[in-house]
Structure formats: C-alpha cells, structure tokens
Amino acid sequence: MPRHVDHDLRRRQIAEAVWRLAARGGLEHVTLRQVAAEAGVSARLLQYYFGTRDKLLLGALEILNTDAEQRARARLTQLGESPSMHLLVRGVLLELLPLDEERRNRHLVHVAYFVRFLNDPALAAAVRESPPALEKLVATLLGRARELGELPPSIDIAAEAAFLVAGAEGLQASVLLGQHTPEQAVSLIDHQLDRIFATSQP
Template sequence: MPKRVDYDQRRREIGAALLRIADTRGLQAASMREVAAEAGVSLRLVQYYFRTKDELLLAGLGYLGEELSARVERHIPRPPTPRGMVTGTLTAVLPTDAEGRRLTRTYAAYYALALAEPKLAAQHGATYPDLLERFLANQIRSAQEAGDVDAAHDPATVAAGLLALTNGLGSSVLGGQRDGAAAQAILTYHLDGLFGGSRP
C-alpha cells in the first residue's frame, strides 16, 4: 500500500523549496515549474497544493516567519526580561551566522518582489514587521514601567527605529560593509543608550 504523505508536511516541503530558490536566486526565478523542480515533484502536484503562485508565495512567507520566530525564541535569555526580549529579538534578526544570512537574504527577496508587485505588498507585505514592531513596543513599555527606560520615550517610535536600525545593519553585513560582530556592537551601543547601560 503506498505511503500517505501528510498534507501539511507536503505543503511545507514545497514551501521550503520556494524559500531555497528565494535565498539563492530570488523570487523572480520562482515560477511554479522551478519550485516543482527544486522540490523534486511534478508541476501538477505543486498546483494541487497551491492553486496560484500568490498562494504559494504567501504560504512561503508564513513559513519564513515561523523560522524567524523559532530563531528569536532561541536568542531570548531565560528568565526573560524586557531588555532581554528586545536584545534577543533584534540579535536574531541580524545576519551574524549562516542561518541569519539565509533568513535575511530570503526576506530581501520578498522585499524585492513586493517592490515589483505593489498588490502583494499592500495585502501582506507589512504583516510580520508590524507584529514585530508591536512586540518590541510592548517590551519597551514594560521596561518603562520597571524604570529601566525613560518614560519620555514613545515605545512605538523607539521600536520602529530599532527595527529599522537592525534591518539596515543586516543589509550592511550582507553587502560586506561590516561583519556580524561589528553590527552586533552597534546594536548593543544603541540598546545601552536606551536602557541606561543595564544588561539583559
């Protein structure tokens, strides 16, 4: 009797093939046929699990978000503190190792596609960054309540600035301007200023 493949598992395998293409060649190269070849399955099978390319792209983005969330979880110290949560999250976003570089390149591929396809950006492009900003803002607010961050700061604005700084540092690492350690040192400098020099 042929082995039955779990529906969600198969979707994830196809989504992983898409993300590999995004990392190495960009999403412009990610036709349904190219994804099928990368996944080692037929085009018809890809079309069975994903009716349209947009559906596949959005599923891939969701899987990418799950990978980043798992990386963030590994970078958060125990027991967690507001500064530890902010530091761990932003450190996870930095491309300081092979996994981080892969995630950053893959997100960059989605960003490049969103620039070319405004409809995709308008519908789904800001979902994960918005969630991340809100999470960081909540941690900064908690730090303010604990007296670790100046109450004069607007948490949402600070969170947006920290995320923009981290993304910019990530681009500079991928572009060869600095290495991961230098990017981490710059991020730590700004976090020290925000948290008054307190350590996670």
C-alpha cells in the same frame, strides 16, 4: 496499503525549494516547473498543494515567516525564566540580523521577494504588518522596563521602538553585503540599547 503522506511536511519541502531558488537568483523568472524540479516532486503535485504560481510564492513566504517566528520564540526562551527587559529587547532585535546561516538565508529570501512586495498587493500584505507589530512589541517591552525602573522616565518609548526596529532592519543589508560584520551589527545594537537603558542617576 496506501502510504501515509505528511501534507505539512510536503508543503514545507516545496516551500524550501522556493526559498533556495529565491536566494540563488531572485523570483522574477522562477517557474512552477523549476520549483517542482528543485523540490523533487511533479508539477501536478505542486499545483495540488499550492495551485498557481502566485499562490505558491505567497504560501512559501507565509511558511517562512511562521518558521522564523517559531525559531525566534525558541531562542528567546533560552534567555532564561526571568530575563531583564534589556535582554528581551536585545533578543528581539537580534532576530532581525543575519547572524547565522538560518537567519542569513531567510533574509536573502526576503530580499528576493522585495521587488514583488512593491508590485504585488497580496505579497505586500503578508509582510506589511511586520514592522509595526515589532515596533509595538519593542514598545511594550520598553514600557515595562520603565515601570520596573530599568529605563529613564524621559525616554520616548514609541520613538525609540521605531528607531530600534528600523535600525536593526537597516543593518540587514549591510551585513549581507559585508559592509558590517555580524559582530559589528550586534555592537551597534548594543550601543543603542546601552544608551536608552542608561540610568538617570548621575
């Protein structure tokens, strides 16, 4: 009787092998043979699931991004049934920081992909929309906060959303390099959020 194979699980197994290799030493010299050995599968099976090396790198990135989004949603649900807009914006921004092993490893993989992003249109397209989408999400939450009276009417929603996302993304490298501790990075995010969520009352 043929053994049932979970194809999604097998694709993830291979993708995780790419992530480990990327985090350890970048992508420039990663081969299909190395990924197959790291994943514990044959090169033929790897090609069956992903085809070429470029498709493998793209597929592994897409799985990583989908996984990150699912984990982020799960963490945001832990804020409770009716969290304030302040807490929701904070939760979104903290997802951009390497605050635990899972997020740290994910950011290391993205760093390894960065040079490829600059030179590979297909890979770049997979991440190009991420910052604008995050800015839009944060702007939407800030707009809702203003409607609820949690935010002063003078706040420039679009500018603050862009600044907050860029600031959180900029802290990624400093935390990975040890220039800031995770706690310091969170404190800097909180400082900015306290600034813009400050009431307009004297």
